[in-house]
Amino acid sequence: MEKLPDQLQPALRLVFVGTAASQRSADLGHYYAHPGNRFWRALHEVGITPRRFEPREFPALLRLGIGFTDLCKTGAGMDHQALAFPVDILSFRDKMLRVRPKAIAFTSKKAGSLFYGRPTTAIALGRQPALGGFPDVFVLPSPSGAASGSWTIEPWRELAEAIAAQSSKRS
16 A cells, blocks of 8 residues: 555656655655655745645645655655565656656655665766656755755755756746
8 A cells, every 4th residue: 555645647847756755754644744854945945836835735736737756655664664665666667757747856865776776875966867758857865854964955956947947948
């Protein structure tokens, strides 16, 4: 059973992709629900959202062209707990090719490393090299309070600038 349902629809401008739901997010049914998580604050600070949303409001972001999913849909908790459950990269790729977002943003180097099949030390933050026929990919530092030591807002700013540029091209 999925811990958090996908929040997806065709042609989104951005999909945030976590490794797995935190235990608090799974319990509440809201993405990035822990009070110490910087996700919602960062979204607003870099201008991706017009105001600071609360975790319970995550469904409203579909109207802004923003969706959510996780690589591990059946596990929850810290990565070492959640990743005891299956991670299905092929299904994730198929899902992204089906809904065709303009960009995807992994919300941790761990999620990026699972997607690329490389160690986290081999994953750079920010925009990733293009994958032909696949959405633009970004890897962001984890907004989790548990990852405070590696936090920086700059890759989030890079993402915000890239999706703003995409939007202005369509206008």
